[in-house]
Amino acid sequence: MPSKETPGPQTILVVGKWGEVEFVMLRQLFQFIRAPYLHSLIPEGRRAFPDRSQLNIEVVGFHSLSVGIGVSARLCAETLAGAGFNVNCRDVGKVFLKKPELAWSWRSRIADDRINCRIFHLTPSMLPRAVFSIGRRKFESTYNIGYWAWETDLLPQESQLAVRYIDAILVPSRFTRDVFRKYTTKPVLLVPHPVAVGSVEKNIRDMLAIGPDDFLASFVFSFGSSFERKNPLAVVDAFNRAFAHVDNAHLVLKSSHGRQYPYELARLQAAIGLSPRIRLIDDIWPTPRVMGLIAESNAFVSLHRCEGFGLPIAEAIALGVPVVATDWSGNTDFCDPDNTCLVPAGETTVDTFHPEFRALEGARWAEPDIDQAARCLKAIFDDPKAAKKRAVRAKAFMERYLAKHTYPSAMDELQSAGSTRYAQDRAEA
Structure with a gap:
């Protein structure tokens, strides 16, 4: 007689992972067949740039x-x-x-x-x-x-x-x-x-029941942009190492499209566990609310493995928020090395099921130093006034850079x- 027992979390994870592998394999096969043909149908332009x-x-x-x-x-x-x-x-x-x-x-x-x-x-x-x-x-x-x-x-x-x-x-x-x-x-x-911040919603801490004097770190990402690349597990790890015994420190992970990636969502939820100080909000928020979350944070953390640019990092800097970010790829252009907490990173081979990266044999990206990231967070917590002064200088540095290009x-x-x-x-x- 078939069991009526509801599958437990481990079963759900295994099924989710197998489904993801199948999806990636099928998508890669489709891309391999489709890509050369479809791109070959597009004519090459022969027009000079207009006056x-x-x-x-x-x-x-x-x-x-x-x-x-x-x-x-x-x-x-x-x-x-x-x-x-x-x-x-x-x-x-x-x-x-x-x-x-x-x-x-x-x-x-x-x-x-x-x-x-x-x-x-x-x-x-x-x-x-x-x-x-x-x-x-x-x-x-x-x-x-x-x-x-x-x-x-x-x-x-x-x-x-x-x-x-x-x-x-x-x-x-x-x-x-x-x-x-x-x-x-x-x-x-x-x-x-x-980098245009625009409207900023107020009272986000009140909405999240976080005290005005509590320490708040935040990270914003989309599951669709490659979970391994965005690396939210490292953010959770660094926060836990920095504030294992600090009750008034909070981490808010603002994500989107997690339901489309059930395996990755489950991994992140498992890493968070029952911690009352770490909150995952997987929802589509209006931009002013996202900006409000960042603006009311004491630190914005991005321990990415690689970024083409790093727009949320730039938005945090524009809002005058101290930033802790991987010292690797696109964000290093506008992150002031003297006034941004750039986390050193080693190189490692790309390892992800995301279809955009899976076929890149031999490609490299970063592996940030979690202990150093934790020390950066603790330094901001210990001396918030000094961190704010550095954030002001970091903003001026970024504005000068952006004005050139x-x-x-x-x-x-x-x-x-x-x-x-x-x-x-x-x-x-």
């Missing part, structure tokens, strides 16, 4: 989603429009069967036949579907730019395939720039994400003689 007086830009991306790639698309559009560029937005969420997560709208509309430049805030693997939804002829008639972040020293196959038909690449960090330049001679320009300056550079000659040479080839 500024005639430039009509369309920003293509997930404008109505809360994920980082959606944030980057919105920041791009808002920054260019604020600088006086003609900007249209194309939300491709429906093309990818994504339900809107944010109430979003764009104030202007440019006719399709007037658009002569597109900036794609999508991963290279997403480009074929987006291009086909726009139309190959329309794609071929415009100057096409990929805004791409990447986090390891090797590029996936689909990124290499997409480089062929993109006219130029914008990247958020020197780390990503150096990786792409190993694979192409096309323009690869550094444009960090604009902007979307308008990238548009000017693409319009320069060198970029135009590049496009003309291709047209004559």
